[in-house]
Amino acid sequence: MAQTPDPFREIARIEANRAEPNRAELSGLANLDARSREIFRRIVESYLASGEPVGSRHLSRILPMTLSPASVRNVMQDLEELGLVYAPHTSAGRLPTEIGLRFFVDALLQIGDLSEDERARIEAQVRAASRDRSFEGVLAEATSLLSGLTRGASVVVANKENARLKQIEFVRLEPERALAVLVGEDGSVENRIVATPRDLPPSALQEAANFLNARIRGRTLAEVRDEIEASRKAAQAELDELTARLVDAGLASWAGLGGNSPQLIVRGQSNLLEDLSAAQDLERIRLLFNDLETKTEVIDLLSRAESGEGVRIFIGSENKLFSLSGSSMIAAPFHDEQRRIVGVLGVIGPTRLNYARIVPMVDYTAKVVARIVGGG
Numbered sequence: 001m002a003q004t005p006d007p008f009r010e011i012a013r014i015e016a017n018r019a020e021p022n023r024a025e026l027s028g029l030a031n032l033d034a035r036s037r038e039i040f041r042r043i044v045e046s047y048l049a050s051g052e053p054v055g056s057r058h059l060s061r062i063l064p065m066t067l068s069p070a071s072v073r074n075v076m077q078d079l080e081e082l083g084l085v086y087a088p089h090t091s092a093g094r095l096p097t098e099i100g101l102r103f104f105v106d107a108l109l110q111i112g113d114l115s116e117d118e119r120a121r122i123e124a125q126v127r128a129a130s131r132d133r134s135f136e137g138v139l140a141e142a143t144s145l146l147s148g149l150t151r152g153a154s155v156v157v158a159n160k161e162n163a164r165l166k167q168i169e170f171v172r173l174e175p176e177r178a179l180a181v182l183v184g185e186d187g188s189v190e191n192r193i194v195a196t197p198r199d200l201p202p203s204a205l206q207e208a209a210n211f212l213n214a215r216i217r218g219r220t221l222a223e224v225r226d227e228i229e230a231s232r233k234a235a236q237a238e239l240d241e242l243t244a245r246l247v248d249a250g251l252a253s254w255a256g257l258g259g260n261s262p263q264l265i266v267r268g269q270s271n272l273l274e275d276l277s278a279a280q281d282l283e284r285i286r287l288l289f290n291d292l293e294t295k296t297e298v299i300d301l302l303s304r305a306e307s308g309e310g311v312r313i314f315i316g317s318e319n320k321l322f323s324l325s326g327s328s329m330i331a332a333p334f335h336d337e338q339r340r341i342v343g344v345l346g347v348i349g350p351t352r353l354n355y356a357r358i359v360p361m362v363d364y365t366a367k368v369v370a371r372i373v374g375g376g
Contacts, residue, residue: 032082037108038063039075043085044096044104048352053093098316098351101328105313105355112356114364118149122361123368130372142345142369150358152349155329165216165224170205172196178205185218192333193312242285311363316351328353332366336373345369 032040039059046054056072063072076094079085084100087093096104114122122145129141143154167183173193180192196205216224314329330353331346345366347358 035065035067036075036078038065039072040079040084040096040100041104041108043076043079043094044100044108047095048354051352053088053095055093058093101315101351105315109355109359111359114360118361119364121145122149122365126365126368126372135373138369138372139343139345142365146345146347146362146365149361150347150349150353152347152353152358155331155346155348164218164220166218168212168216169209170194172202172205182221239285239289246285311359311366313355313359327351328355330355330358330362332362334366334370334373336370342373343369 042059042062043054046052046058056069056076059072059076060067060069067075076085079100080087080094083097084103085094086097088095125145126138126142130138146152147154164185165182166185169181169183171179171181173179176196176198178194178196180194182192212224215227219227311330311332314331316328327348328351329346329348331344333344334342336342345362347353347362349358
């Protein structure tokens, strides 16, 4: 029997394979001055509220700074050249482009919060469904609830299997966030936002991906992590044995034992030249140090990817399923008791979605479902 198409996997696949120029462009847009940002923000907020273009004369009246319509038009022209806004027809005001909406969501959006009443309603309705219905019933109630609260179409994708993987990639998003792209053997793709150490060099992400892709095919994240951890312990044991041999022979000593990265200080290099075995041990120690550093970083990234969090926002043509209808999708993952992602809840609507309100609503509903799935 043919499998039912999985909309979220298709969306994630498109997002993972999407051409990168937009991302590169967005990094440059972060340098907009305060005046340009404020005018752009007002254009987007007006569009989200009314769907209508906004003109320079109206903007000059509502801006917090004093600017003439002519000055506003100059800024709008600059924004248009950057690809952030466009004029739907001659002499019209401006509307945000999809790139502009993405920039707004990534850099300028101020996420709201749910009221206590809204939180209580979501919690009560989803938990009531969990007492009387199956797991699928809980998800059906959650999607129905989201649809009613957001006035958009809701979607849920659930998969209780810990997928066996074919490939993994890491993409730096911010100094302390990266995107883990997990490609399953069945062709599914999951994107997970993972926290990363601020001082982690960009090359470490690529090295970790290369290291994993040589080992990950046909395995789950947990299986690969356990295998690498066992290999790391074996390498550490070999390193301990070799360094102890050199230290006992008086050819090396440890320094910095109180710090995070103890160093092996080699002594008597002339003696090493005469002792071929010691020279070979020293080269092996160097290789083991590099190996352990790589494995430690990989294990850390895997642990973060396994519990990756984050609401994802797909806008317009960023996914093929909704590009023709000019729709957006806001989605958040939920986990089981082992912190494995087992499904995704989302809302689909026009690109004029109230992102500030819907993002926390989707996020909180996913958290409630996760607590129920995990027995909380």
